[in-house]
Amino acid sequence: MTESFPMNFTQEDGRWVPNGNEDLGRRLDYRAKDMLSFMILDNEVLPEEAVKINGSPVYTPEELEKVRPHALWLVTSPNMYSIPQPPIGIRHVRARANGKYGLDDRMQHPQVVCKGYEWIGCIPRPREDLQILRKTPRLEDTKLVTGTWIDTDCRILSAEFVDALRGQATLCFDIAFKTLERQRTATILSSMVAHTQQCLERLTYGLPYRDLILTVGDIQRACLDIRGLSTYITTFWPRSTPTSMEGLKPHNVDTSLIGCFTHSREEAQFLHSIGIPVWWIRPNFTVNQFDTRVWTSARQTTTYIDPSVVKEEYLEAESGRRVFEDVYVGLPGTDLQRSTLRLGCRVFDVTEASAIAYQRLEKKYRTNSSGSSGTIVPQPVYIYSLPDFLKPNPGPSAETIAAAHPPTDAMLSPGSSILSSSISNHPPGSLSPSSDLSSFSSSSSPSVDIHVSRQPPMPLKTEKRPPDIPVWRNALTDIQPLLKPGARLAPHYDGYKLPEIGIFYNATAENELIYLATWLATRQVHLYNLSNGVQLGTIKRQQWQNYLKAILKSLNPEGGPPGILDSSALQDPTPAHPSSSSMPSLPSYPSQATSASHDPNSKRKSKSKSGSERNRKRRKNDEGSDDYLTSLPARQERLDKILWYEQTIMLGSKEDLQEALTPEISAEVLYELRETTFRVELMAMDQVLAPHKWGGKDSNNVDGDGLVQVRLQREMALRRVFPTPPGEQVAEIFISAIPNIDRGLAAAFWADRHPYIKQLHSLMLDWEGCPRALREAPTSPGPNNTPELEKLVVGHYCQTFATSFGRAPVTPCRLPYRARIRKQPARSFGSLTEDN
Known part of the structure; x- marks a missing residue:
């Protein structure tokens, strides 16, 4: 005791x-x-x-x-x-x-x-x-x-x-x-x-x-x-x-x-x-x-x-x-x-916003457009912010990263014109990105940034996946399938415009190398086609997975080096998968089709007829998408090397591929694929849920030039969801450079994310079925308000996408190690093979 x-x-x-x-x-x-x-x-x-x-x-x-x-x-x-x-x-x-x-x-x-x-x-x-x-x-x-x-x-x-x-x-x-x-x-x-x-x-x-x-x-x-x-x-x-x-x-x-x-x-x-x-x-x-x-x-x-x-x-x-x-x-x-810590300005990590700074910024950046006064969204100003943590020594490989410039014969980088009929069923239209953007400036645009140097922890050099953003990962796990008898929960299913990220995440180590190499050989041509309205058909996940084995013939003309499986053996253990290996898959929802008659006496007959029509349409659609995939470079040509920024990847043997496709490069490739897929999917969903903003409804009352202006205005609003590259007025749908700082929705600090969350929220207000909780959510910045708004916006996006398209969305992510150690963003010039 x-x-x-x-x-x-x-x-x-x-x-x-x-x-x-x-x-x-x-x-x-x-x-x-x-x-x-x-x-x-x-x-x-x-x-x-x-x-x-x-x-x-x-x-x-x-x-x-x-x-x-x-x-x-x-x-x-x-x-x-x-x-x-x-x-x-x-x-x-x-x-x-x-x-x-x-x-x-x-x-x-x-x-x-x-x-x-x-x-x-x-x-x-x-x-x-x-x-x-x-x-x-x-x-x-x-x-x-x-x-x-x-x-x-x-x-x-x-x-x-x-x-x-x-x-x-x-x-x-x-x-x-x-x-x-x-x-x-x-x-x-x-x-x-x-x-x-x-x-x-x-x-x-x-x-x-x-x-x-x-x-x-x-x-x-x-x-x-x-x-x-x-x-x-x-x-x-x-x-x-x-x-x-x-x-x-x-x-x-x-x-x-x-x-x-x-x-x-x-x-x-x-x-x-x-x-x-x-x-x-x-x-x-x-x-x-x-x-x-x-x-x-x-x-x-x-x-x-x-x-x-x-x-x-x-x-x-x-x-x-x-x-x-x-x-x-x-x-x-x-x-x-x-x-009394006295680090430069004697204040340590003060995160309270300055009302005086708000007033000064408003006065400085207030603009007059079309005779009306606009204001910027006030953002917190930090008296002192701790610098980034001392980055690990990247070694000689990082020190020798050279500035990449596109070859003279390289295809142009995908532009910023809107995705026409390749994403939705709207009539195709080509809009020039050089159009005057000044009339479409938004008072809620996050173009006036107050940069605070706060970055999330440095990812591991050996990590093969780009880091997830916690709030997006949690939203994926909270998706409710909402399956109901007789209900069509995937009315807008349109396949996969880009390879489904789970194909790479769920692949074995050997298969992943094959898939990544094929995508690198295909990437630029496919993105160029996608941005210019080329008809793709409805490409399914399995079709992408089959196509991503195409690089095998370039590894060894005699059938593949020892240790590389041939295409018939490249079967991955798990089916569809969302944007992270830790996220649950959704059930495969049915494709859009005409529902059966509600007459009980003709139910079985009409169902059988409808099923036959669906099967014929599906076979025809599959043939079209197969033809498109067959036309891509990895199927048409035998390649000896492919390019990824400053990296040349040799395809002579399995060992060459393993040596070149390091975890650092794999993570960066997957980052670009995830970020691009997220942007494409966001535009597709916006066209489906807010068709009136794209000229889809009441289009008879708008002439051709007016329709172009309407669609361009909506595209500008959507592109403001993404961070603007240095020297640009607005972001691209297809990323033209891999940044070296997490910005936009991926920023580590709430004040940096807030303008982009608010911009995504403003898009959602035009969506059909936007819930009351989202409409009435407070949008002012703050350490409590911003995370609450972010949770609502992200949750609604993930659930609505799953309900509309029958699968989980691909979500944005943070930069991997290789991108973070770069001294400046890496310009995207594609990965086509060189004809030497």
């Missing part, structure tokens, strides 16, 4: 003071609530000092008001024998005479922390080898810069001081990069390194003495932050995820660390268990008097302050006025630490 430690108290000066009930004082015996040291402060707990932990008040102001005459602050520690002066009450944080923040500077004194900032407790305490990181330059450590046009107090640091700082910074950079190799999501280390390097360079510019000591303070603080964060990541954070019973035991405290204060019992437990010095600040009435261990020598009558802490102000020599202004005023905690 666990031993309990009831407490007894002594009244002193009207206060109840706990007495010790334990003599040994061994740190590992103490729990977070126990007292290895304690001190009752003279400070009352005021209602305005009600502390919130993770958004919830520990005690409300009303509760503190009731106990105000008796509530005093109590500071306890379960693992330290002495107590530093605690930061109590409203803090006025500003630089002092030495350029540091006094008692509110985490490199000199323990600070109050909450979730996310536990690492500042791992900053090392003063020691001899780190002396330069706490030393303040004196006037004699500087040199006055002479010979300037204006007589100013401009100084530079002595070479000895700069060299000492640079030596410590170099050590810290090495620590940071080693930690980044271990924990790749710790991107703030990259920011600290960059900030330190900039401050070191600034020392050579010549600065007033006050700016000089501030800059030195920034360097010192950043170096100590690097050491603290790296120590936390490599030593203390792993202790929070034990892998054995032994790991559950409390760890010995590391007294070489500066430690931290907290108002949270959970934080006190956490920090104590992993061995970081911690002091818990709480009202004195929170002590459990029936079971709290108190060391007999726990009571402290004084607190300590490091001798290097300076409280005096920096005063202007002539006027005697204070020079440095407050950078933060408020209660101690996370906001204070954000304000």
Whole structure:
């Protein structure tokens, strides 16, 4: 049975003071609530000092008001024998005479922390080898810069001081990069390194003495932050995820660390268990008097302050006025630490939108079109955004990626003219992409981007699939087949305009190589045909799968090299599949056909007749689509190589193909196929569900030129769902370049996705059967509004597509590794073979 430690108290000066009930004082015996040291402060707990932990008040102001005459602050520690002066009450944080923040500077004194900032407790305490990181330059450590046009107090640091700082910074950079190799999501280390390097360079510019000591303070603080964060990541954070019973035991405290204060019992437990010095600040009435261990020598009558802490102000020599202004005023905690992180603009990862920035942007980008005033969609502006995580070394292959240019005899890249009758049953029409687009500008267009450099985690180099977007993947799993007896749930089934992505995802490793090679040899010609309205017929999944074996004859004219299966053996184990191997397949819905008569006496007869007609039409359609596939290059020619951007893929043997089609290239090919398929399918569904926007209804009232304008206007609205390539006015239906940054619907951050989600939402408002929930959904940007709108839009798209076309849609995805490491987008010039 666990031993309990009831407490007894002594009244002193009207206060109840706990007495010790334990003599040994061994740190590992103490729990977070126990007292290895304690001190009752003279400070009352005021209602305005009600502390919130993770958004919830520990005690409300009303509760503190009731106990105000008796509530005093109590500071306890379960693992330290002495107590530093605690930061109590409203803090006025500003630089002092030495350029540091006094008692509110985490490199000199323990600070109050909450979730996310536990690492500042791992900053090392003063020691001899780190002396330069706490030393303040004196006037004699500087040199006055002479010979300037204006007589100013401009100084530079002595070479000895700069060299000492640079030596410590170099050590810290090495620590940071080693930690980044271990924990790749710790991107703030990259920011600290960059900030330190900039401050070191600034020392050579010549600065007033006050700016000089501030800059030195920034360097010192950043170096100590690097050491603290790296120590936390490599030593203390792993202790929070034990892998054995032994790991559950409390760890010995590391007294070489500066430690931290907290108002949270959970934080006190956490920090104590992993061995970081911690002091818990709480009202004195929170002590459990029936079971709290108190060391007999726990009571402290004084607190300590490091001798290097300076409280005096920096005063202007002539006027005697204070020079440095407050950078933060408020209660101690996370906001204070954000304000003193001082990475360039002194704000860490602030994600709140700026209303002032909205107004400035509206004023800057407001345009007048046709005499009316238009506005842009206000977007959040970020005061400081963490940079991308340091990308892994891509190796020599990535360094030698050359800028790709199309060969002179290459076929033109698929244009932006709309997909005519190849997608729907509308009459064919050819629209020139060079038409004037200015009259079709939309106030909701996401063309005015505020780019925030936020990218999802770097995909693995060995991953053969482009990463899925979680909200789209979840929407696919939520699709309801909605099968009902006698109901036709696939009224618009029109086959597959592009190879179904599941053919590649479900293939064996050997088969996938064959399919990818065939698609690369076919890709450009097929996309060109598709964009120019060539009649394809209704190409089924199995027809595509059979066709994608066509490259076999080019691997070896004698029947294929050892290890490559011939076409009769290329059968994949699983049937239809949506856009990810983790997503469920939908049942195959029936094709569009005339329904049987409802007369019960003629039901069987009419069904048989209808079935015969369907079979004849299907055979005729299959013949047409087979003829089209047969005309493509992989069936007509024997190839020796194919091109994918700067990569030449040899087809001489299985080994050549395996060596060339690496996982990096496979993922990039599948990315382009998925993205193109998504765009084609979105246009097909928009033509089906909003035919009046394409001239499909009431077209008799519109002349030829008017019909072209109507369809072009709708195409422009649809193309704004996709991110605009650099230098272009609007995106293409067929992607003309593989980007190196996830943008549009694939962007990692909600504010970057919002304009494109809203544009897709505006298209859906014109669709037949658009649900009320979608029509009334709030469309203003926000960290809550945007994900909710996105979930509604994506869910409706996936379900409606499945209901209309009888299969799951192909969804957008994020960039794979090869695309992410490119320094600039790769231009698409096709993959036709060269005639050498």
